[in-house]
Amino acid sequence: MSRWLRALVIVLLAASCGGGGGSGKAPRNLDNACSILQQRPGYINAFRATERKWGVPVHVQMATIYQESKFISDARTPLRFTLGVIPVGRQSSAFGYSQALDGTWDEYLRAQNRRGARRDNIRDATDFMGWYMVQSRDELGIPLSDARRQYLAYHEGRTGYRRGSYNSKSWLMRVASEVGQRSLVYESQLRGCRAAR
Numbered sequence: 001m002s003r004w005l006r007a008l009v010i011v012l013l014a015a016s017c018g019g020g021g022g023s024g025k026a027p028r029n030l031d032n033a034c035s036i037l038q039q040r041p042g043y044i045n046a047f048r049a050t051e052r053k054w055g056v057p058v059h060v061q062m063a064t065i066y067q068e069s070k071f072i073s074d075a076r077t078p079l080r081f082t083l084g085v086i087p088v089g090r091q092s093s094a095f096g097y098s099q100a101l102d103g104t105w106d107e108y109l110r111a112q113n114r115r116g117a118r119r120d121n122i123r124d125a126t127d128f129m130g131w132y133m134v135q136s137r138d139e140l141g142i143p144l145s146d147a148r149r150q151y152l153a154y155h156e157g158r159t160g161y162r163r164g165s166y167n168s169k170s171w172l173m174r175v176a177s178e179v180g181q182r183s184l185v186y187e188s189q190l191r192g193c194r195a196a197r
Contacts, residue, residue: 024074024120033062033186036071037195044195046123054130059190060147061126063183064154067175068099073120075099097125104132104157129154136161148180 029035037044047058069075073096094101096119100108108128109115117124136142136153140161144150153161155172166172 024072026070026072030066030070031185033059033189034193034195036062037193040071040122041195043122046126049123050126050130053127054134054144056130056133056144057183057187059183059187060133060145060150061129062186063147063179064129064151065097065125066182067151067179068094069097071097073097073122096120097122098129100125100128108132146180147183148176151176151179 027036027039044058047061050056050061051058065071075096095105098119100119105119105128108131109117112127112131114124114127117127119125119128132154133142133144133150136150136158137144139158140153142149142153152166152172155176156165160166166176
């Protein structure tokens with residue numbers, strides 16, 4: 001085999017590994033909290049650690065992650081196109097499970113001294129969400145168990161929430177209600193779930 005062909009085979013094999021064995025893919029049956037935890041046993045440890053540290057209930061974390069990334073570790077916002085065909089970048093810098101923006105993530109890293117944290121790591125992503133939601137509770141008075149209002153503050157930012165920017169976005173009000181409803185469904189499912197123990 002020629003040296004060039006051998007190098008090509010090595011490059012193709014390395015590329016096919018994808019650096020994570022498909023870990024970026026969503027679990028199946030996202031409507032069932034127990035199914036998610038059975039497929040991804042490591043998730044419950046991350047959710048419980050965030051619940052212990054920040055007080056954000058597991059079902060609120062799960063409903064928010066569902067809405068933000070559908071549990072896809074390397075989720076990104078869609079590309080924007082000019083002239084309908086030329087890609088000109090992403091809609092925002094949101095990335096990972098929590099869809100944290102670059103600036104907010106950097107603020108979290110500084111505030112929590114977590115330089116090595118990554119948005120595509122479930123434990124880091126949930127810790128970020130806990131940190132953010134506690135600030136929303138402290139600054140805006142939103143209970144940590146109120147997934148709907150926490151989601152509005154998460155999506156719009158605390159300044160936007162304070163201004164009521166969400167009131168002019170009927171689609172966002174609908175989505176936030178869905179997050180609230182999903183958190184209740186997940187909460188009910190988790191009560192009888194062995195994977196959550």
